Amino acid sequence: MVESRAWQVVLERIEHDLLSGTLQPGDHLPGERALAADLGVGRSSVREALRVLEVLGLIRTASGSGPRSGAIIVALPSGGMSALMRLQVAAQGFSVEDIVQTRLILETETVSRLAENPDLRTIHTPRTLLGAMESQNLSPEEFLTLDAQFHLSLTEAMGNHVLTATMAGLRSSIEDYVRAGLPRLASWPATATRLRHEHRALADAIGAGDAERARSVIHDHITGYYLETGLAEDVTATPVPEPAS
Amino acid sequence: MVESRAWQVVLERIEHDLLSGTLQPGDHLPGERALAADLGVGRSSVREALRVLEVLGLIRTASGSGPRSGAIIVALPSGGMSALMRLQVAAQGFSVEDIVQTRLILETETVSRLAENPDLRTIHTPRTLLGAMESQNLSPEEFLTLDAQFHLSLTEAMGNHVLTATMAGLRSSIEDYVRAGLPRLASWPATATRLRHEHRALADAIGAGDAERARSVIHDHITGYYLETGLAEDVTATPVPEPAS
DNA sequence: GCCCCGTGTGTGGTCGGACCACAAACACTA
DNA sequence: TAGTGTTTGTGGTCCGACCACACACGGGGC
Known part of the structure; x- marks a missing residue:
């Protein structure tokens, strides 16, 4: 594994899904717990990556439930x-x-x-x-x-x-x-x-x-x-x- | 408090210290545990803020002990x-x-x-x-x-x-x-x-x-x-x- | 005296669990 | 049918526990 840091793994996964078209603007990201389970990392590491994406203007996060909640891809550079x-x-x-x-x-x-x-x-x-x-x-x-x-x-x-x-x-x-x-x-x-x-x-x-x-x-x-x-x-x-x- | 999110509090504190001159390029940031205690937030929130700063090229982090460890202000944009x-x-x-x-x-x-x-x-x-x-x-x-x-x-x-x-x-x-x-x-x-x-x-x-x-x-x-x-x-x-x- | 090396100590890195506030979806009642 | 209370799942946060690591210290061995 080139990247030893867990949060970088999350970042790379999301960037890869973005480039491959698996993730499109407007799509919801999997939940933090699901992402953590999928990638075999802790939820804290997932959150660190999501925080980076949020500050970079790539996603918008909202708590609660329903379609408006979760992390949504919105490229606002x-x-x-x-x-x-x-x-x-x-x-x-x-x-x-x-x-x-x-x-x-x-x-x-x-x-x-x-x-x-x-x-x-x-x-x-x-x-x-x-x-x-x-x-x-x-x-x-x-x-x-x-x-x-x-x-x-x-x-x-x-x-x-x-x-x-x-x-x-x-x-x-x-x-x-x-x-x-x-x-x-x-x-x-x-x-x-x-x-x-x-x-x-x-x-x-x-x-x-x-x-x-x-x-x-x-x-x-x-x-x-x-x-x-x-x-x-x-x-x-x-x-x-x-x-x- | 305008910023309800804990990690933003950390980010604002560091930005403030940067602008006021309390923090200079080359300086060490306080340890994550100390920072968390000072600001009354959890260490996870501190880490999320530090991760953002690291990706933005503002700090360099290294584990271990000694002068080369910790988070150091290095503006590499x-x-x-x-x-x-x-x-x-x-x-x-x-x-x-x-x-x-x-x-x-x-x-x-x-x-x-x-x-x-x-x-x-x-x-x-x-x-x-x-x-x-x-x-x-x-x-x-x-x-x-x-x-x-x-x-x-x-x-x-x-x-x-x-x-x-x-x-x-x-x-x-x-x-x-x-x-x-x-x-x-x-x-x-x-x-x-x-x-x-x-x-x-x-x-x-x-x-x-x-x-x-x-x-x-x-x-x-x-x-x-x-x-x-x-x-x-x-x-x-x-x-x-x-x-x- | 000097040098080498094991050990102590504190750091960031990570994980898992436990709550909370919130918003939507649902089930229930009037 | 309309309104309301409950359930459910989300992100947000905190805490405690480890790990690997790198330096600092101190006790041998020379």
């Missing part, structure tokens, strides 16, 4: 990605600079492709959030929440779940730092006004199909806040050219 | 990222197309920045791997292993741990699929020759500081294999958006 990145930032495995730089790369390419692809320019959700952000009596926290939703909805427009989950993870991993940067701003109203303007300019650039402008706006938008609050520096690298297509 | 993405692909939460598209975005930008930044052009490890790949008596599997190391070493040259971990996860998540695509190739020797040529062209473009050429080469290189094996199509084009509900 954003939660697991967020947990992973948040903890890695806490453990100093990820630096805030690296997070921001990665976000910059992904989001720049995202808005660029949104602008280039006529099919994707119907960005309804971002525009709605844009309107919500116009309200003048929003607290900074409320504004930042809408801000996060705005950026996330842009990524969602790409229809790429990997991209969406990654962006959600990147965002949530530095959420506390973004909030912590609020007091360091010279003037919140001024910053809010600037952010509103940049958001609108970004949406307009995408709507107009101006990829180059979208790239420029999102770059300045993202780097702006972090430079202003001193959270991350050196994020901005060399100017980004058009991708070869 | 690549392992956790690989596990997450591999399982999400297995559970159909991530599609191979989305994985490849994300990889394309990240790697294109990576090689572009490597070419643009003179400080990063000293890509010694990739060049070494390039030499190893010249050997004519490599099995396809061995070649693909070197191929993976080559691409990963390029990302590592960026010095961004988030990027490195993400790329490692993306790569390992579709590793099985890449291997499965081997038999579908018309001619492995021909493909190997083409890959060698593209790798060399990429390294040359980076060394010459030609970012635009590097983007072009890596784009064709990545899409080429997947198109040839039929693993993923429409990688370059953006997917069709879902109708707003």
Whole structure:
């Protein structure tokens, strides 16, 4: 036996059943006691494996009885990605600079492709959030929440779940730092006004199909806040050219 | 108490200690029994939390006694990222197309920045791997292993741990699929020759500081294999958006 | 004195059993 | 028939008991 740890056996069994099609999204996993008996391991080991799958966003568990109870396969990657990145930032495995730089790369390419692809320019959700952000009596926290939703909805427009989950993870991993940067701003109203303007300019650039402008706006938008609050520096690298297509 | 689940209490405690600096990379966690007693939970719950942290790449555990035993904070994100993405692909939460598209975005930008930044052009490890790949008596599997190391070493040259971990996860998540695509190739020797040529062209473009050429080469290189094996199509084009509900 | 080796001790790893709260399905009553 | 109480099985948690392991200690043997 290659894997001496019992919980890894459980994990491998489930991954194998997933790959072989025995287990499909929406299916119920066998009960913890049944799984333990099948694999010849203790129930505690099964639970450790299930806990991992739950945190990774692969299953949803519910106690009680009936169809809604038990462990159900539901691939919701954003939660697991967020947990992973948040903890890695806490453990100093990820630096805030690296997070921001990665976000910059992904989001720049995202808005660029949104602008280039006529099919994707119907960005309804971002525009709605844009309107919500116009309200003048929003607290900074409320504004930042809408801000996060705005950026996330842009990524969602790409229809790429990997991209969406990654962006959600990147965002949530530095959420506390973004909030912590609020007091360091010279003037919140001024910053809010600037952010509103940049958001609108970004949406307009995408709507107009101006990829180059979208790239420029999102770059300045993202780097702006972090430079202003001193959270991350050196994020901005060399100017980004058009991708070869 | 917002979190009723005992294992979440443990996770939150550790995350809190991490953020407050009480726990630092390299530190030992308290023993499982001590942790359980401190938090007023059972040892099983502590173990479930520790298992999550281990899979996420946050800690390393070893039994026995002495300084090398116990749970030690070691932020190694690549392992956790690989596990997450591999399982999400297995559970159909991530599609191979989305994985490849994300990889394309990240790697294109990576090689572009490597070419643009003179400080990063000293890509010694990739060049070494390039030499190893010249050997004519490599099995396809061995070649693909070197191929993976080559691409990963390029990302590592960026010095961004988030990027490195993400790329490692993306790569390992579709590793099985890449291997499965081997038999579908018309001619492995021909493909190997083409890959060698593209790798060399990429390294040359980076060394010459030609970012635009590097983007072009890596784009064709990545899409080429997947198109040839039929693993993923429409990688370059953006997917069709879902109708707003 | 120094070195080697058995033993002690504490660690994580695992198992089994025992409860609890909960939710659905069932059986029973009015 | 409608409503209600009970049964049943689930995950969630805790506890106690081992095991294998690796280091620390200490007692010979040199």
